[in-house]
Amino acid sequence: MLAYILRRLWLGLVTVVAISIVSFVIIQLPPGDFVDAYISNLSASGSMVSQQEAQSLRQQYGLDRPVWVQYGKWMTKVIQGDFGMSMEWGRPVTEVIGDRLWLTIVVSIAAIILTWGIALPIGIFSAVRQYSIPDYAFTFVGFAGLAVPNFLLALIIMYFGFTLFDLKIGGLFSAEYQLAPWSYGKVGDLIAHLPLPALVLSLAGTAQLIRIMRANLLDELRRPYVTTARARGLAEWRVVLKYPVRAALNPFASTIGYLLPFVVSGSIVVSLVLSLPTVGPLLLRALIAQDMFLAGTIVLLLGVLTVIGTFLSDLILMWIDPRIRAGMHE
Amino acid sequence: MSDLVLEVRDLRTRFQLQGRGVEVVRGVDLSVAPAEVLGLIGESGSGKTVTGLSILRLLPGNAEVSSAVMRFKGRELQDLDEDAFQPLRGLSLAMIFQNPVGAFNPAKRVAWHLREIARRRHGSEQGWQAGARDALSAVGIPHPERVLRLYPHQLSGGMAQRILIAMVLALEPDLVIADEPTTNLDNIVERQIVALFRRLRDRLNAAFIFITHDMQIAAALCDRIAVMYAGQIVEVGPTRAVFDAPRHPYTQGLTATSLALKQRVKRLTEIPGELPSLMSPPPGCPFAPRCAKVMARCREEAPPMFGTAPHLARCFLAEPA
Numbered sequence: 001m002l003a004y005i006l007r008r009l010w011l012g013l014v015t016v017v018a019i020s021i022v023s024f025v026i027i028q029l030p031p032g033d034f035v036d037a038y039i040s041n042l043s044a045s046g047s048m049v050s051q052q053e054a055q056s057l058r059q060q061y062g063l064d065r066p067v068w069v070q071y072g073k074w075m076t077k078v079i080q081g082d083f084g085m086s087m088e089w090g091r092p093v094t095e096v097i098g099d100r101l102w103l104t105i106v107v108s109i110a111a112i113i114l115t116w117g118i119a120l121p122i123g124i125f126s127a128v129r130q131y132s133i134p135d136y137a138f139t140f141v142g143f144a145g146l147a148v149p150n151f152l153l154a155l156i157i158m159y160f161g162f163t164l165f166d167l168k169i170g171g172l173f174s175a176e177y178q179l180a181p182w183s184y185g186k187v188g189d190l191i192a193h194l195p196l197p198a199l200v201l202s203l204a205g206t207a208q209l210i211r212i213m214r215a216n217l218l219d220e221l222r223r224p225y226v227t228t229a230r231a232r233g234l235a236e237w238r239v240v241l242k243y244p245v246r247a248a249l250n251p252f253a254s255t256i257g258y259l260l261p262f263v264v265s266g267s268i269v270v271s272l273v274l275s276l277p278t279v280g281p282l283l284l285r286a287l288i289a290q291d292m293f294l295a296g297t298i299v300l301l302l303g304v305l306t307v308i309g310t311f312l313s314d315l316i317l318m319w320i321d322p323r324i325r326a327g328m329h330e
Numbered sequence: 331m332s333d334l335v336l337e338v339r340d341l342r343t344r345f346q347l348q349g350r351g352v353e354v355v356r357g358v359d360l361s362v363a364p365a366e367v368l369g370l371i372g373e374s375g376s377g378k379t380v381t382g383l384s385i386l387r388l389l390p391g392n393a394e395v396s397s398a399v400m401r402f403k404g405r406e407l408q409d410l411d412e413d414a415f416q417p418l419r420g421l422s423l424a425m426i427f428q429n430p431v432g433a434f435n436p437a438k439r440v441a442w443h444l445r446e447i448a449r450r451r452h453g454s455e456q457g458w459q460a461g462a463r464d465a466l467s468a469v470g471i472p473h474p475e476r477v478l479r480l481y482p483h484q485l486s487g488g489m490a491q492r493i494l495i496a497m498v499l500a501l502e503p504d505l506v507i508a509d510e511p512t513t514n515l516d517n518i519v520e521r522q523i524v525a526l527f528r529r530l531r532d533r534l535n536a537a538f539i540f541i542t543h544d545m546q547i548a549a550a551l552c553d554r555i556a557v558m559y560a561g562q563i564v565e566v567g568p569t570r571a572v573f574d575a576p577r578h579p580y581t582q583g584l585t586a587t588s589l590a591l592k593q594r595v596k597r598l599t600e601i602p603g604e605l606p607s608l609m610s611p612p613p614g615c616p617f618a619p620r621c622a623k624v625m626a627r628c629r630e631e632a633p634p635m636f637g638t639a640p641h642l643a644r645c646f647l648a649e650p651a
Contacts, residue, residue, distance in 0.1 A: 099349070227388055229432040232450055232501065233420030242446075243435045319439055322481045 084220030084293035110198035122289030123213025145207035338401035369552030430490035434482035488519030545588035567641030577643035
C-alpha cells in the first residue's frame with residue numbers, strides 16, 4: 001500500500017517535470033518573444049523603440065540565450081520558490097497570481113460539490129426509474145445543459161439571479177472587500193458570491209455526470225449481486241444504495257483530477273463574463289502578451305494541481321473499491 | 331395436500347420484447363413437500379431459471395407472471411403486493427444462484443454480508459460473529475475468522491458458493507431454490523458442493539428445488555425429478571422411476587446421453603435439433619420436430635399429462651391404451 005503510494009508520488013514528480021518542459025516549450029512556440037509583443041504594443045500607441053533598447057531588454061530578461069538555458073535558469077529559481085518577474089506587470093509572478101490561485105481552487109471545489117450534489121441523486125433516480133417521465137425530463141435538461149454554451153448560461157443565470165433572487169452577481173467580492181485584507185467578513189462575502197459561479201461552472205459537468213451515473217448504475221443494477229440481495233428480502237432502497245450505487249461511484253472519484261484544469265481553461269469566457277478573479281483570464285492575457293514567466297508559472301501550477309488531483313482520485317478510488325487495492329499487490 | 335411447502339399450478343411467465351409477448355414459462359405445475367428435493371432439469375433456455383425467478387418475483391419489469399395457484403405453506407401468495415411479499419424473500423423463500431463470486435457486493439468484505447444476514451434474521455447485528463462462525467462452519471469452511479476478512483474477489487468459486495449457501499440457510503427459509511449452483515465450478519468443487527447439499531438435505535427440514543442440467547447431480551441429490559422442455563414440464567416422477575423408465579422421448583434422450591457419458595461411449599447419441607423458438611411456438615407437441623418417435627398426431631395436438639401419479643409424462647406414448 002505504502003509502496004504503491006510512494007511509487008505514485010514519484011511518478012507524479014516525473015509528470016510534473018515533464019509538464020514544466022512541455023509548458024515552457026509551448027510558450028516559446030509562437031513566433032517572436034515578449035519584447036516583440038512589447039514593441040508592437042508601443043508602436044501601436046505611437047512611440048518607437050530603438051534596436052538597441054530592444055537588445056538590452058532581451059539581455060535583461062535573458063531572451064537572447066538558448067531555450068534550454070532559459071529553461072534551466074527558470075527551473076533553478078522555481079525550485080527555490082522564485083517564479084520570476086512578470087514582464088508585462090513588472091512585478092514578481094507570485095504577487096501577480098496572488099490570491100487568484102486559491103480563489104480558483106475554492107471556485108473549483110464549490111463547483112465539484114455542487115456537481116456531485118446535483119448529479120448523484122438525479123443519476124440514481126434516473127437509473128432506478130429508467131424510461132419514466134422524470135427520467136426523460138432529466139435527460140432533456142441534461143442534454144440542454146451540455147449543449148448550451150456556459151457563458152450564455154452565465155448571462156441568463158446572472159439576469160435571473162439578479163432580478164428574481166437578488167443574488168450577488170459578478171466577481172467573487174463586493175466592492176468594499178475587493179482590496180481589503182482577509183477577514184471573516186471577506187470570507188462571508190466570498191461565500192455569498194460563490195453559488196452563482198459554482199452553479200454556472202458545474203452545470204455542464206453535472207449534465208455529463210448524470211449520464212455517467214445513470215449508465216453505470218443501470219449496468220450495476222443488472223449484476224447478479226443485486227438479484228441476490230433482493231432474494232434475501234432486503235428493502236429496495238437498501239438494495240440500490242448499499243450495493244450498486246457504491247460501485248457506480250468510481251467515475252465520480254476519478255473526475256476530481258480533471259475538474260481543476262477544466263474550471264481554469266474551459267471557463268475563461270465564463271470567468272470574463274462573471275468577472276471572476278481566477279487564473280483563467282490572467283493566463284489568457286499572459287499568453288497574448290507572451291509574458292512567458294507568468295504564463296509558464298500558471299501552466300506549471302495547473303499541471304501540479306492536476307497531478308495532485310489525480311493522486312487524490314486514486315486514493316479515493318482505492319478507498320471505495322477494494323479490487324483496486326488488491327490489484328496493487330500483484 | 332396442505333402440508334406441501336409450495337404448490338404451483340399453471341405458472342405462466344411472459345416477457346414483452348420489442349412490443350411482442352413471448353411466453354417463456356407455459357403452464358408449469360410444481361409441488362414440493364418439507365425436506366424434499368425436487369430436481370428441475372432441462373437444457374439451457376428451457377425456462378428453469380425463469381420458473382425459479384417467477385416464484386420469487388425477481389424478474390424485471392417487462393415480465394408478467396400469472397398462475398392459477400401459488401400456495402406457500404397453505405397460504406395463497408398471488409394476492410400479496412410487493413410490500414407484503416418482500417418480507418417472505420430470504421426468510422421463507424430463498425434462492426441460490428450461479429456465478430457465486432458475482433453474487434457478493436464487490437466492494438464489501440464477507441463479514442459485511444454476514445452482518446447484513448444477521449440484521450435480516452434478527453433485526454440487529456448484535457452477536458453476529460457467533461452466528462457467522464456457526465453458519466460458515468456448517469458449510470465446511472475451515473477458518474471462518476480469516477474468511478470473514480476477505481473480499482469477494484479473493485474467494486474461490488467453491489468457497490464463495492459455500493458462503494452463499496451458508497448465508498441463505500442462516501435465514502432458515504422453508505424453501506430454497508438452487509439455480510445451477512455448481513455450474514461455474516470445477517469438477518472437484520462441484521462434487522463437494524453436491525455432497526454439501528446432500529448433508530444439508532438430511533439435516534434440514536427445508537424443501538429444495540434444485541435446478542440443473544446435469545443428470546448425474548440430479549440423480550444423486552433429488553427425491554423427485556421434473557423435466558422441463560420449452561417452458562413446460564414434460565415429465566415428472568420419483569427419481570428412480572424417471573431415470574430407470576423414462577416415458578417422454580426427451581427424457582429418454584437426456585438419460586441416454588448422460589449414461590453414454592458415464593460409460594465413456596465413443597459416439598454420443600445426441601438429441602438432434604434445438605429448442606423451438608418461443609416467439610412462435612409450433613402447434614402440437616413442442617418436442618415433435620426433434621422427436622425420434624414422432625407421430626402424425628404430435629404435430630397437430632399438444633399432448634396433456636398422461637399416467638398415474640406420481641409418475642406423469644406429457645406425451646401421447648404415455649397415454650393409457
